[in-house]
Amino acid sequence: MERSKSDIWVGLFVLIGAAALLFLALQSANLLSISFQPTYRVIAKFDNIGGLKRQAAVKSAGVVVGRVESIGFDDKSYQARVTLALDSRYAFPKDSSLKILTSGLLGEQYVGVEAGADEKNLAAGDTIGNTQSAVVLENLIGQFLYNKAADGNSAGTAQKK
Amino acid sequence: MSWYNPANVGFATRAKLADLGHGARLFARLVTFFGAAMRRFGLVRDQIHFLGNYSLAIIAVSGLFVGFVLGLQGYYTLQRYGSSEALGLLVALSLVRELGPVVTALLFAGRAGTSLTAEIGLMKAGEQLSAMEMMAVDPVRRVLAPRFWGGVIAMPILAAVFSAVGILGGWVVGVVLIGVDPGAFWGQMQGGVDWWRDVGNGVVKSLVFGVTVTFIALLEGFEAQPTPEGVSRATTRTVVVASLSVLGLDFILTAMMFSI
Numbered sequence: 001m002e003r004s005k006s007d008i009w010v011g012l013f014v015l016i017g018a019a020a021l022l023f024l025a026l027q028s029a030n031l032l033s034i035s036f037q038p039t040y041r042v043i044a045k046f047d048n049i050g051g052l053k054r055q056a057a058v059k060s061a062g063v064v065v066g067r068v069e070s071i072g073f074d075d076k077s078y079q080a081r082v083t084l085a086l087d088s089r090y091a092f093p094k095d096s097s098l099k100i101l102t103s104g105l106l107g108e109q110y111v112g113v114e115a116g117a118d119e120k121n122l123a124a125g126d127t128i129g130n131t132q133s134a135v136v137l138e139n140l141i142g143q144f145l146y147n148k149a150a151d152g153n154s155a156g157t158a159q160k161k
Numbered sequence: 162m163s164w165y166n167p168a169n170v171g172f173a174t175r176a177k178l179a180d181l182g183h184g185a186r187l188f189a190r191l192v193t194f195f196g197a198a199m200r201r202f203g204l205v206r207d208q209i210h211f212l213g214n215y216s217l218a219i220i221a222v223s224g225l226f227v228g229f230v231l232g233l234q235g236y237y238t239l240q241r242y243g244s245s246e247a248l249g250l251l252v253a254l255s256l257v258r259e260l261g262p263v264v265t266a267l268l269f270a271g272r273a274g275t276s277l278t279a280e281i282g283l284m285k286a287g288e289q290l291s292a293m294e295m296m297a298v299d300p301v302r303r304v305l306a307p308r309f310w311g312g313v314i315a316m317p318i319l320a321a322v323f324s325a326v327g328i329l330g331g332w333v334v335g336v337v338l339i340g341v342d343p344g345a346f347w348g349q350m351q352g353g354v355d356w357w358r359d360v361g362n363g364v365v366k367s368l369v370f371g372v373t374v375t376f377i378a379l380l381e382g383f384e385a386q387p388t389p390e391g392v393s394r395a396t397t398r399t400v401v402v403a404s405l406s407v408l409g410l411d412f413i414l415t416a417m418m419f420s421i
Contacts, residue, residue: 004206010206010209010210013217017317017321024321024328024360027351
């Protein structure tokens with residue numbers, strides 16, 4: 001193939017493009033932090049997952065120990081069925097409990113794991129039933145108002161007597 | 162000629178349909194000439210040099226200033242909500258997902274697409290393309306295909322450069338001038354930008370735009386009236402049609418990629 005002066009410049013151009021892509025992948029998307037650690041899948045059933053999304057973090061004591069792999073609906077128990085991919089290097093007791101928590105006031109939702117005391121550890125395919133739903137603000141307000149109303153009523157009847 | 166005369170309407174519709182079919186056939190031929198173009202890579206290389214290297218300056222400078230402005234505007238909005246640390250995330254996401262591919266494509270249509278149209282149109286007006294056919298050289302294979310693939314290869318590279326330079330521009334304004342914490346700037350960005358869903362889809366977008374812009378430029382040049390006026394009209398049409406196609410396609414692609 002014939003060589004020409006533009007070879008160098010085109011090569012440089014392609015190199016700059018590759019460098020830009022590398023920069024985007026490493027510096028902005030932090031590709032290196034994606035762990036290729038082996039994982040095991042655990043299924044969790046929640047009454048309400050709130051705004052939990054796929055790829056959300058699973059944290060225990062604030063440390064990321066896995067990711068939410070998929071979210072589905074179980075039409076037998078009418079619960080949300082969340083598949084978690086936990087890092088194989090971390091083992092949790094079988095009776096560990098899960099909570100859906102929010103980082104900060106308006107932050108992302110994540111799944112918090114609280115270790116139990118069982119001697120056996122969770123294995124792939126296990127189902128965790130001991131879960132606590134996400135806090136839904138509307139329910140909270142509704143409950144608050146209901147309690148207030150109940151208080152008001154009992155106070156009223158007490159006065160009548 | 163009147164638009165309400167059925168015969169004229171029918172004629173115009175048939176002409177438009179024929180144009181569409183002709184365009185589609187040209188596109189199919191250009192795609193099938195991928196192998197032929199790569200075998201004579203010298204031709205493609207010269208086009209990458211012409212379309213890519215010479216567009217690098219305008220793309221990089223535009224990216225820098227878009228990054229500057231994103232830094233300023235983003236900071237203004239975010240600090241109202243007390244979350245100016247998310248500036249890095251805002252700048253990176255808007256550049257990688259939207260502005261990088263789209264603005265690069267618009268600039269590419271203006272900088273490289275017009276020159277392609279004018280070049281091909283003048284070749285046609287000067288009967289160079291007919292002369293090639295007389296010598297049994299296929300002008301689509303020899304002239305159009307290298308330009309097409311050169312443009313398709315150059316466009317994603319330019320978009321990546323645009324996004325990268327834009328993020329640096331956002332960093333200059335956000336961290337160096339305004340004083341956002343650099344750890345939070347990069348940390349939020351790395352936490353929120355996904356390498357495939359955001360960066361990868363941005364590359365796919367820029368590839369699609371590269372095909373669109375280059376093809377429209379070549380088609381307009383190839384179909385231009387072989388007169389000075391016809392070439393100038395074709396050049397204008399390249400910018401208008403390519404820009405509108407890019408913006409319309411961007412909506413469709415965004416809806417397809419990020420609709421969750």
